[in-house]
Amino acid sequence: MNRIKQAFKDRLWLGVIIVGLFAGLIGGGIALGINNLVQHHEEVTSTRVPAGSNKSGGTKVNKNKADLNGEASQAYKSVQGAVVSVINKQKVQQSSGTLGIFGYGSSNGSNSDSSSDNKLETASEGSGVIYKKSGNSAYVVTNNHVVKGSNALQVILSNGKKVNADLVGADSATDLAVLKINATNVKTVASFGNSNSIVPGQDVLAIGSPMGSEYANTVTKGIISAKDRTLKAGTDGTLTSVIQTDAAINSGNSGGPLINMAGQVIGINSMKLASDTQGSSVEGIGFAIPSNEVVTIINQLIKNGKITRPSLGISMVDLSNVTSDQQQSVLKLPTSVSKGVVIMDVNSGSVADTAGLKKYDVITKLGDTQVTDAGSLKAALYKYKVGQNAKVTYYRDGQQHTATLHLTKSADTTSTDDSQQDNN
Incomplete structure (x- = not known):
């Protein structure tokens, strides 16, 4: 009898547990369903385009909170009026007459030779x-390659006025190069800072x-990437020390100033690296001629119209262009x-x-400088002045020798030689 009662109690509790579990599942399902329904309604409500009037605009421009007189802005304003565009004009051969089947003929239809005139473009x-x-003159520094080959030069001032320019001298x-213009409309003159005092960053x-000139007075910002890079900055292969910067420099920037945040010119922009030796595109590598070098050169150009440097009076080729067999034999x-x-x-x-x-x-050495090619020889030689002495180290028939060069001869370095054989 007791066993029957105990079995009945066990079944009763089991039923209670099952009913409880079932009720819990139903309750949880209902709660989950209600929660999903609420979330779905909120999503639909938040993404649906609202109905009603579109006349509740009224957005306004707020006061500019940016500093409009920051360091860079002030530096630009102090120099901007001194920056100009330089226009290189050259003669273009043009024929006069009417265009016939076989080209230009005379306007009267005869077969006489056509006349021609030269127009500057x-x-x-x-x-x-x-x-x-x-006085009445103002002087502009630019790059030699900007004015090279010109038959006439013009300068566009920062106010847009175009004036004629004379070439004072080029190196x-x-x-x-240095140009001279009429100073009547010149209001701002730039000053040079010490390029020896600059630092990377x-x-x-x-x-x-x-x-x-369509984009005249464009300003770009960057940093000094390197203070002293050795490159062939001139058209005659001479090595020189230049400033490297990541400020954007493009075609047409040549001759413009590179300035510090005090508005001082610390370099004259001259070139950029567009691709490496593998032909890959390169960005952010531009170069400027240091201001200390610029001042030295332009002062001589103003005084003499040219730069006079020592000349050895030789023609030469790089040893690297001589075959190994010829180097030995x-x-x-x-x-x-x-x-x-x-x-x-x-x-x-x-x-x-x-x-x-x-x-x-x-020749393997000039003074204390190792000579690796014609460019390095010129760079070493141009550190001397006419009248000074320089020690040269060279090999002849396999033996090393030294000699003293009395640099009494000079050469006008404004001209270049584009042949394989270099001259100095």
Whole structure:
């Protein structure tokens, strides 16, 4: 009897548990369903385009909270009026007469030779900066490659006024040139800062006319990426020290100023690296001629109209262009010598001739500077002035020699030689 009662109790509790579980599941399901229904309603409500009037606009422009007189803005304003566009005009041959079946003929239909005249047209545009005003004249520094080959030059001032310009002097080795214009409309003159005092990471601005005068007085901001890079800055292959910056420099910026945040010109923008040796596109690598070098050159150009530098009176080729067999059989060089320049000709009565240098001598050092190619030889030579002495180290028939060069001869370096054989 007791066993029957206990079994009945067990079944009763089991039923209670099952009913409880079932009720819990039903309750949870209902709650979950209600929660999903609420979430779905909220989503639909929040994404549905509301009905009603569209006349509740009224958005307004708020007061500009940005600092409009920041360091960069002030630096730009202090120099902007001195930055100009430089227009290189060259002659274009044009024929007169009417256009016939076989070309231009005379206007009267005869077969006489057509007349022609020369018309000046814009060949290229660049930038420049006014750095000096003296009486009725103002002076502009720009790049030599901006004015090269010109038959006439014009300058567009910051106010848009176009004036004629005369070429005072140019130097191909440093790629610098000085122009003179009428100072009547010149209100701002830029000043130079000490380029020896700059540091990598320093903020700078580049100002000029990228892609031409249509974009005159464009300013870009960057930093000094490197203080002292050695590149071939001139058109004659001469190595020179330049400032590297990531401020955007494009075609037309050449000759414009690179300024610090005090508005001082610390460099003249000259070139950019567009691709590496593998042909990959390169961004943010531009170069400027340091202001200390600029001032030295433009002062000489103002005074003499050209730069006079020592000349050795030789023609030469890079040793790297001579085959290994010829280095051994003709030059008789030791295998330890792999860089230098080979003298191919010595002008009679020249500095090199007086010092006893001869054809096939291989120059490896000038003063304390190692000579690796023609560019490095010129860079080392141009550190000297006419009248000074320089020690040269060279190889002849496999033996090393030294000689003293009396730099009494000079050369006007405004001209260049584009042949394979370099001259100096």
